[in-house]
Amino acid sequence: MSYPRSDLFNDSKANSSLVGSIVVKTDSVSFYSFKANSTYVVKSHGPMLLLRQTDDQEGCVEQEPMEILETINKCINKVVVPSGDIIGLKMVAVGVTSHRSSVLAWDRWTGHPLCNVIMRRDNRATEIVNEYLQIYDKYKFQTVCGLPLSPLFSAFKIKWLLKNNAIVKVAYEQGRCYFGTVDTWIVWNLTGGTKDSSNASNTFLMNINTLQWDPKLLKMFGINQSSLPEIRASSQIYGQFADGPLKNIPISGVIGIRQSALVGHRCFRRGITKATLDEGGSVFTVTGENKVFSKNGLLTTIGYHIDTRPVYALEGPITSGGAGIEWMEHITRLKTNKVTHCLKAGKRINNPNSICYIHAINGLYAPHWRPEALGVLVADEFNAEDMVRAAMESVSFQTAEILKAATMDLKIPIDRIKVDGYLADNKFIMESLADFINGKVEVAMCKEMTALGAAMVAGYAPEVNVWNIMCMAEDVSIANYKPTLKADELKKRWFDWNRNINRCYNLVDTGKKSFWESPWKVGGSIACGLVLLGSYLMLKK
Template identity: 30%
Template sequence: MSHGLKHTELVGSLDCGTTSVRFILFNKYADIVAQHQLEFPQYYPHPGQVWHEHDVEEIQQHADICIAEALNSLEASGFSKQSVKVIGITNQRETTVAWSRSTGKPLCKAIVWADSRTKNTVAHYEQKLGETGIQVSPGIWKKEKEGVEALREITGLPLSTYFSAIKLRWMIDNYPNVFKAHNADDLCFGTIESWIVYNLLGGPKTNIHISEVSNASRTLLLNTATLKWEQSLVDFFGFRPSILPKLVSTSEVYGNIAYGPLTGVPIGGLVGDQQGALIGNKCLTRGEAKCTYGTGAFLLFCTGHDIVKSNHGLLSTIAYQPGPGAKPVYALEGSIAVAGSAVKWLRDQMKIISSAAEINSLAAQEPDTGGVYFVTAFSGLLAPYWDPGAAGLLIGISQYTNPSHIARAALEANAFQTRAIIESMKLDSGSDLKALKVDGGMTNGDVAMKILADIGGFRVIRPEMRESTALGSAICAGAAIKLFGWDLTKPESLSEVNTKGNVEFTAHRIEEERQKKWEKWQLAVKRSRNWEEGDVSKA
């Protein structure tokens, strides 16, 4: 490798995604020096329903193995462990963990972000917003439409099955041991970064119960302007304040690792994975955007220090806070629940491909979808539709339809949903997006990327080094100890980071044809909506 790596300092990143954990060691140029990745089990305990769980002890064990194995390969290639100066953690967001303060053990399996079992809980709180509302200041209550607005105003989010407070409420209401721990002030609530950092820093011995603000901004409990837990919302959802972790910034030293091969190394960065990818793509100033295609797809558009409120179905979220007390940077986000998971479904359930990568060669066997549209609403639709009642829909099937058409339609679904988000972003931010930086497992396929550019009608820029999520948290961690001169408030300090080439994909289809397909997609989405509440008399 270049740049005299053997003598250099390194920064680690523990990336705990929805389907796998990886530990990656980077040098100052973002070259990957060593890494290890492991998939972990997914639990779907109720066939036919959209329950999706993780065993968080299993995630922690996989994380420990990834760290140990990456360090073994590091040493095997002639580096000392002491090269690792600091590590960052990045994670699937919203996934909700409940553990016991006294034992440090999880009280139940974590409810994963994409799980939509909580539809009735959402309906209950929608009704409560209509009836009692939320108290926005002493004696001032906002109800009904105003209540929904106030919730958005405070948190940047709508009431949805997606966010953590709803999932936690469901746990308290449905698991007697969680209910008991809540009442006894023994319940620790956290998202995945809270859980991992709690363990790495010593578990119940040290009891460091913290949550980072980009993750906390996905709970429905954080005031994104003040960066504090919002008491009115803690009350609204009926939580005891003792459950809440202490809030911390995205880049600071939270403590030193308490066990294993990295004992004594500081943890200096915690960041939600999508915000991590924004940082890893160096989209640090207003107007820059990226989309990460993993299990789901998440397009984040940096809005600088301004919270831009969306009127078109997007989320206003915290991108990162560069240090304790520092001014946060915000983003508008469009979240798509199903992206790579549709590929996984074609592989594991439909068995029309034997590996995820194969979707590309299968889709390339046909020039088009033969009129098939695939609305991948496996657990309802997130942005910009926010319809938990939408159902997955394959439409336009005929005698002529073959597996290639379906594979292609799955890739097109990704592109159409991305376009829907870009259209909303245009309306909310006033700026058009002519080019999109992409990363994540799904972007490994060239055919998927060509379809994205062609259907979306924008340039797609794919970096050679696509571990942007991990790199983002490494940058946060490095910046916390001023390693390599990195500074999140000075984008120019990252000029030497990840400068390897990009591959670009451009649109070929004529605009009129693209528009026609777009209109047909919108029609397909319309047909998939409100299926759960469907009533034959209104069909």
């Protein structure tokens, strides 16, 4: 496996330089300025929250694209003075990191968006996926693009737009429509028209062997290559800021938000694994320069592409992280900090085996890939604290089962995982994760791994050369967690989790909307919040 080069690094230039980082998450935007070649944040602004337009009845999850740009500019203006300097240091480059599977269309002549951003969790393309599943096996194209057939990926969302959005369809037929992931939209606007993408590996349209758009997949979806961006590596100059306080400063790094944290953690060796746990989540295990096609439900993807050859990884997107916990908090009107306080204080909370919660409002992602699956809460007795605790444990179980799949695919023991994201601050989730993987969980001292990774790839670009990635030591862990669960108890917990995952399947396969199975006294389908809440209130009485 090759490591990042270090021969072009300019030490004297780095000492007087700043590298910026634009971070666009599904619900917020931030801007950071890092002292080059360090983890030191000189100044930052954010997160500034983004509004979201949702209609869960229709599986619709959208975002207003102009709001993303406006919020980026607000964050930059709060950090960067007109000269582009901060405390005597000069901004020399900026990196961009954003969520990956979301997609939108815009007019190549006017630059105006033709639709809202169709977000990662939008499930309206499920019917299109099901049509393909009538013809192809779920993993038919795995060796081409590394992905299973799923509405998670951009190509299916584009197909849905062409089929259902008249404005997009007309513009496409007239040859004036561009499709792109959020990073492409951002770079195109900030640079005044540069059209490139480094997030192509999550579109279902990129050939993971050639690193180019695959002609057969384009034909299958009916998408012209001219409507898509050029695929490029993450670490190179994409263009310069067209105006504002960063005018003429290059954007020299563009990387997916999950891959950015992979770089931030310095995951440069085969088998190194990191999880980002926030509103959603994902687990990455580096496989090196050799691709590994999973037999256990994981994606084969680009970990990062910052040198001549890309470094590959196995990825497991998590169905629901903090979003599931927040949803349960809303239902119970009880915050996680109160539940963790109860746990610390030794307050009686029912036997963990008595309750299991699987949040699958948008289906199940890795390693199951069942977009139609319904979530379940199963219990013999419970209170509000139990329900929130079960939601927190659900995040740990989802993460752990992906790690298990990676262990089977690589055929090597993986007993250590690095974790970032706001859920890394939740001690209970980290402790239960250590138990469920029966290994070590490390939480880094640096809280901004995603922003750091974007700055690193920008500063590492050959034309910039102010970041020596190769010589950066791994970040110091602020917390380490080790397993405490006994083997027989661990086996029992996994048995219960797997049984309830199967219940998610069975609700769909049998066409049921709820279940009641002895000896479990309570069972409910999470088809929508009102149905679930009604079930809770009725059954608890």
